[in-house]
Amino acid sequence: MQPVLLWLRRDLRLADNPALTRALDTGQPVIPVYLHAPEEEAPWFPGAASRWWLHHSLNALSCALTAAGSRLILRQGGSLECLLQLLDETGAGQVIWNRTYEPALIQRDRRIKAALKDRGVRVESCNSALLFEPWTVSNKSGEPYRVFTPFWKACCAKGLPDDVATLPESITAPAHWPVSDDLKQWALLPRISWDQGLAQRWQPGEAGAHHALERFLAHGVLTYKTGRDLPGQPGTSRLSPHLHFGEIGPRQLIRACQRLQQQGIGTEGSTSVAAFIREIGWREFAFHLLFHFPQTPEHPLDQRFEHFPWRKPEDYADDLAAWQHGLTGIPLVDAGMRELWHTGWMHNRVRMITASLLVKNLGIPWQEGARWFWDTLVDADLASNTLGWQWTAGCGADAAPYFRVFNPVLQGERFDGQGAYIRHWVPELEHLPDRYLHAPWTAPASLIPPAYPRPRVDLGASRKTALAAWEQLKEHS
Numbered sequence: 001m002q003p004v005l006l007w008l009r010r011d012l013r014l015a016d017n018p019a020l021t022r023a024l025d026t027g028q029p030v031i032p033v034y035l036h037a038p039e040e041e042a043p044w045f046p047g048a049a050s051r052w053w054l055h056h057s058l059n060a061l062s063c064a065l066t067a068a069g070s071r072l073i074l075r076q077g078g079s080l081e082c083l084l085q086l087l088d089e090t091g092a093g094q095v096i097w098n099r100t101y102e103p104a105l106i107q108r109d110r111r112i113k114a115a116l117k118d119r120g121v122r123v124e125s126c127n128s129a130l131l132f133e134p135w136t137v138s139n140k141s142g143e144p145y146r147v148f149t150p151f152w153k154a155c156c157a158k159g160l161p162d163d164v165a166t167l168p169e170s171i172t173a174p175a176h177w178p179v180s181d182d183l184k185q186w187a188l189l190p191r192i193s194w195d196q197g198l199a200q201r202w203q204p205g206e207a208g209a210h211h212a213l214e215r216f217l218a219h220g221v222l223t224y225k226t227g228r229d230l231p232g233q234p235g236t237s238r239l240s241p242h243l244h245f246g247e248i249g250p251r252q253l254i255r256a257c258q259r260l261q262q263q264g265i266g267t268e269g270s271t272s273v274a275a276f277i278r279e280i281g282w283r284e285f286a287f288h289l290l291f292h293f294p295q296t297p298e299h300p301l302d303q304r305f306e307h308f309p310w311r312k313p314e315d316y317a318d319d320l321a322a323w324q325h326g327l328t329g330i331p332l333v334d335a336g337m338r339e340l341w342h343t344g345w346m347h348n349r350v351r352m353i354t355a356s357l358l359v360k361n362l363g364i365p366w367q368e369g370a371r372w373f374w375d376t377l378v379d380a381d382l383a384s385n386t387l388g389w390q391w392t393a394g395c396g397a398d399a400a401p402y403f404r405v406f407n408p409v410l411q412g413e414r415f416d417g418q419g420a421y422i423r424h425w426v427p428e429l430e431h432l433p434d435r436y437l438h439a440p441w442t443a444p445a446s447l448i449p450p451a452y453p454r455p456r457v458d459l460g461a462s463r464k465t466a467l468a469a470w471e472q473l474k475e476h477s
């Protein structure tokens with residue numbers, strides 16, 4: 001029988017994988033393939049933390065496929081060339097995949113689809129990553145949404161999909177397997193081993209995603225509404241890298257939440273579950289915006305900000321390096337940047353605070369921060385990262401108004417009152433009394449730990465400078 005090629009991309013899972021379901025429905029043998037072609041993602045080549053995750057996720061997927069009587073075939077090179085080669089080697093007549101939504105990958109997939117169809121190959125694509133395709137949600141004038149609340153209302157009005165395809169027991173193998181690359185030869189793992197922190201924190205792969213979900217359902221989701229704001233506590237799901245690589249999908253999360261809601265979980269539980277579902281909505285919104293405004297990873301959606309008077313690279317290089325390495329002298333910011341460096345992840349509230357300091361207090365363009373996050377986050381995601389940075393910088397859709405400048409001292413006092421988060425990531429401050437912890441420069445000189453830097457920026461003065469620049473921009477646009 002003629003086999004079917006199942007081209008796996010950001011859908012590294014077997015359960016609720018519509019392309020896999022379609023491939024199985026053909027009744028033909030299935031050849032799962034993963035193609036490594038980072039240059040096709042230019043200019044957003046996967047960062048170092050993403051490559052680390054990908055290596056382990058592919059390993060996990062390969063094991064899961066082997067357990068189901070199948071294999072994962074790995075090939076490196078241009079995707080079209082690899083697919084044509086595989087079609088030739090295996091005699092397959094059909095390719096099935098789940099869609100991706102980054103601008104460069106959309107273009108690539110269109111090209112590949114057309115080229116394969118020209119050669120008489122059947123091609124089918126499905127949706128594994130989103131609740132709704134970005135082109136199916138629009139406002140009354142048929143335009144894409146630019147504000148989250150009406151966007152999410154429109155999504156909810158359609159009914160959130162929770163239909164989930166079950167895990168296949170087995171996958172029919174072809175009579176002959178094509179050869180596969182050795183994953184190790186792709187050199188996705190770092191040459192210098194800086195990844196111990198990542199390895200301790202994460203379990204990449206579908207099983208890891210389900211463990212994270214189970215943990216969150218048992219210990220986090222019912223108090224999510226308040227717990228999600230406290231960086232020192234494990235109050236959020238930590239599913240973001242699993243979602244990015246498609247080890248779990250949003251429909252599965254909706255289904256899990258709806259099951260909980262049917263169990264009588266009380267008012268706090270119920271509002272917390274709803275708040276979590278709304279965050280899945282923010283992820284959808286990020287994809288919606290990236291699809292409709294594909295220029296936004298590099299350019300502000302609000303075009304006035306193209307002329308914002310950012311500092312020049314030669315003037316901000318030292319401040320940028322201090323921010324990247326958690327040495328700004330502002331404790332909550334340094335804690336976040338160090339958490340990112342060690343674990344490949346940072347709490348959402350702290351992402352907003354560190355981003356706000358970079359853009360508004362240090363006057364550094366948001367694109368610099370987005371690039372750093374891109375390289376260091378295990379959940380680096382073009383849609384969500386772009387939304388997060390533009391939101392914080394005040395130049396995106398439904399953005400925080402530019403004049404909202406996060407004050408890291410007040411934020412620390414409010415959300416890390418006992419200082420557990422800061423003391424964990426900034427051990428130089430471990431013994432500083434609580435009342436000075438969020439602003440060590442206010443402590444008597446004898447108490448300030450000499451190993452900790454003085455603040456690189458005056459929070460009050462830099463805030464005023466940022467607001468003055470914004471006023472000028474408004475006047476001239």
Ligand code: FAD
Binds near residue numbers: 238240351380387
């Ligand atoms: P939970 O609170 O458990 O939320 C569940 C899921 O909802 C998340 O896994 C995520 O998929 C989605 N979600 C939650 N908040 C947001 C949000 N604000 N925007 C979009 N989706 C959201 N998220 C990424 O996945 N990748 C990124 O590269 C990324 N970069 C960001 C950069 C900045 C400057 C900011 C402010 C936010 C960024 N976020 C990014 C959004 C958010 O910080 C993370 O999704 C969240 O911290 C992940 O942790 P969690 O899985 O425990 O989230």
